[in-house]
Amino acid sequence: MSVSKEDVRRIARLARIAVDDSRLEGLAGELNSILHWVEQLGEVDVEGVEPMTSAVDARLELREDAVTAGDDRDGVLANAPKSEEGFFVVPKVVE
Amino acid sequence: MNAFTTHSEQRGELIPGETGGWEVIIGMEVHAQVASESKLFSGASTDFGGAPNTHVALLDAGLPGTLPVPNRKCVEQAIRTGLGLKAKINTWSRFDRKNYFYPDLPLGYQISQYKHPIVGEGKIEVRLDEETTIEVGIERLHLEQDAGKSIHDLDPTATYVDLNRAGVALMEIVSRPDMRSSKEAAAFMSTLREILRSLGTCGGDMEKGQMRADVNVSVRKPGGELGTRCEIKNVNSMTFIAQAVEYEARRQIEIIEGGGTIDQETRLFDAVKGETRSMRSKEEAHDYRYFPDPDLLPLQFEQAWVDEIAATLPELPSEKRARFQAEYGLSAYDAGVLTGDRETAAYYEEVASGRDAKLAANWVTQDLFGALNKAGIGLSESKVTAAHLGQLIGLIKDGTISGKIAKDVFEKSFETGEAPADIVEREGLRQMSDTGELEKVVDDLIAANPDQVEQVKAKPKALGWFVGQVMKATGGKANPQAVNEILKKKLELE
């Protein structure tokens, strides 16, 4: 598989990173060299192997249903680039 | 007892088009808010209507380094709901991340269950009317986080974000495309709501957004290939579901008959105009890049926990309906009316307990409901308790009062809340069954009306006149059966 300039544009869009057209070529090259290198995994026989999603062999702990957090609007908003009347203020979203 | 129609058969009314009738195919994804105190992965409150951003834990704002810890109650509620939907409970499931950017999605992904949901296939019975019940397949139920709320009208140049809802637990319940009309779609939602409410797993308050449906609609010629479907997002009332389906089906038929094709897309229902319209902002192709959430291990539990929950499951409305028909010998209609809500069913069962169940059903559905209706009040406000109504029926059955007197007693009890037995005693309404007393009344009547005696002897059917006179003389308290027997004996009609 090989990543084209178009692919880079699509990936950058999905990842929400502005990429100037002038950088597409270079990025495609970088990504291709990394992808080419990782593709050696194709040599491994993984037939019937269970994918490993977690490094621990434990069961998920569940917490009790109690209200233990949340009443800290100032803390939550303290680092906001913009807030107003207790809301986060973000660029206009068009539905 | 209920004959199901399967979804492969054509059912429901066809929608007439220029080229003949069209069948509409509907499937739904319902998002139901899990009834819990705190959120799915954080300890923030799920209370509705708090000041903006006051029910927000660090995780809910997506702050760096914060981690999700799942809420046991939410998992239990999903299992309970799965059991209520007669569905397979998966004791091994997993949380996945659904990645996309949106200002009300603080983590940049929604924690959901994609490949391995906690609940698998099930089904529910959906009652359309007294005669018809359809079965709708449930494909799956999974747990996921709700998003926050974006408010677009506080500022013409900006969007305001409140994260109080962000992270609240939702059950996404996905149906099979088993519905064939707007009526069926609305009935499905209403039945599902009834089930969740009776299980106590969702409040079902649609105005508070506790339940909302994504409705998938396509049309086809009867028996033909399935058409391309459109998904109408976040429809939040039964009426709107019905309207949205009607509008969308007609829209699609018009396009196809006009030679066009349907684009698979996401649409919004505009409740004011009663129309659906394309959501332009969602036009961009999605690639959610689902993958197992590495902050969470697989969700595993013992079958014993499932069994424990199953043991505490309440009787569901459909089960109750079937039992009322079988146990009390009620018609499907009466069983339906009496199981409409938990309170009515419990009231009826108390009235009918150890008594004539059909008579009890008549009194509840006709006399009591009639009176409540007329008074414009609900059952909970009724002064006639189930115990009192049961007592009244007992008085009829043991002959203490006649059915006719009972109506008067009921009316009084309905007004004052006095026990029927007390009313009967106080007002001396007890039926006269004492033969000696009645014989005296009859003897007096026979002596005073020789002409009538002649007539009855010639035409026994005229006996009714004497019965009427006895009732009149006793103020309606005479036991009509006893009166009949005495009259027949005295007039030698046997």
Next chain:
Amino acid sequence: MADLSALTLDAALTGLRNKDFSAKELAESHIATAESANASLGCFLKLTPDHALKAAAESDARLAKGEARPLEGAPLAIKDLFCTEGVETTASSKILEGFKPPYESTVTRRLFGAGAAMVGKTSLDEFAMGSSTETCAYSKTVNPWRANGSNAALTPGGSSGGSASAVAADLCLGATGTDTGGSIRQPAALTGTVGVKGTYGLCSRFGVVAFASSLDHPGPIAKTVKDAALLLGVMAGHDPNDATSLDVEIPDYAAAMGKGVKGLRIGLPKEYVSDGMPEAISDLWKTGADWLKGQGAEIVEVSLPHTKYALPCYYIIAPAEASSNLARYDGMRYGLRVDGEGLVPTYEETRAAGFGPEVQRRVMIGTYVLSAGYYDAYYLRAQKVRRKIADDFAKAFEQCDVLLTPATPSGAFALGEKTDDPVSMYLNDIFTVTANLAGVPAMSVPAGLSADGLPLGLQLIAPPLGEQTLFAAGAALEEAAGFTAKPERWW
């Protein structure tokens, strides 16, 4: 008074209890050293003297009452990936510039709760992505070590390069690090310090800015194995705020050091031998095995057949998780926002300006390997290979109690030497990354100097929850190596 900052953590704790000096004096000494060194070494992004002195005052009060906690009065450096309440936490990224967490990470909370003081927040590769600390957006971090007869600046390794440099230069008594592919052990090896990561889940990840959740391991960087044991003993422990945190008893790691290696089977994985391995490294490895053998251990050859696939496997899984973990840095609720024309351009401009090139590269790789049509070929396959790598370890540990390997393929390298070739940079972690994939505990111990006078480390890897064996073997190596070299103070 003797130079207090040259003390080990263990010696300083003893000195404090003996009232040889006060916590205030100890803190002031470290603050002064750190302040004067930082211009040259660049290992602190921020010094926090107020925090350190406030903690020291409390420590002195407790010491006076005889109520010392386990790390009472110890000045430590904190990797700037750990959220510290009210103290700017940046992960070395522009996107978090000015971010002050309203919460404390579990690991730092435990450390401060045990009496430790914070000297400052140390530099790292941006979001811990790197092996040289060169991707840090704010400072150039330099290794206090220089090659014999050279003034060339060397990297301290990474990503916990600031912490490693600070410990090696005596600017603190110990430091926190995080290890996702070798980010504690590799810089420890390159700076002559001890670096440990426990079993996955031993130290809570709560409040640690996430890089790759299933691979991230917090742990200590210290001057000695015992210091590392003391620090890990406090950092480790169950945390209800992290669903992957292990609920296990934390043993006394320092006590385990006395056990020795007699009768232990030390495994040498044959796949770690490569043609290109510098002689200094292979000689040191062989010497290390001999030392342990000399102390009564048995040396066995074991096989980890999928070793060569570990790095490619890692460079799919780590970027995939990172692409999702870093989605929250979107300019909406905290951190940098670059206003664009509308919502999507604001996202895109913010992230383009806020993330450096290596982070952008990894986020894009991660996005690609998870995207429709590529998931199975890359991500799913990598997860299956990961399973095979973990299985290799399980099999190897049937034949041995602990593995001995080199920690790094080379000693410290020059700044800028590998920045143009991502893959050559990635190869730094060739010996360390397998332990992250398998989630097993590992330690890097300074064991010798290269021909040009730079420190080299050996790595020990134990089975899950085998930290006690790790410390026993680590202490044995440390003792045999007798590594006492210190960098010459040029800063």
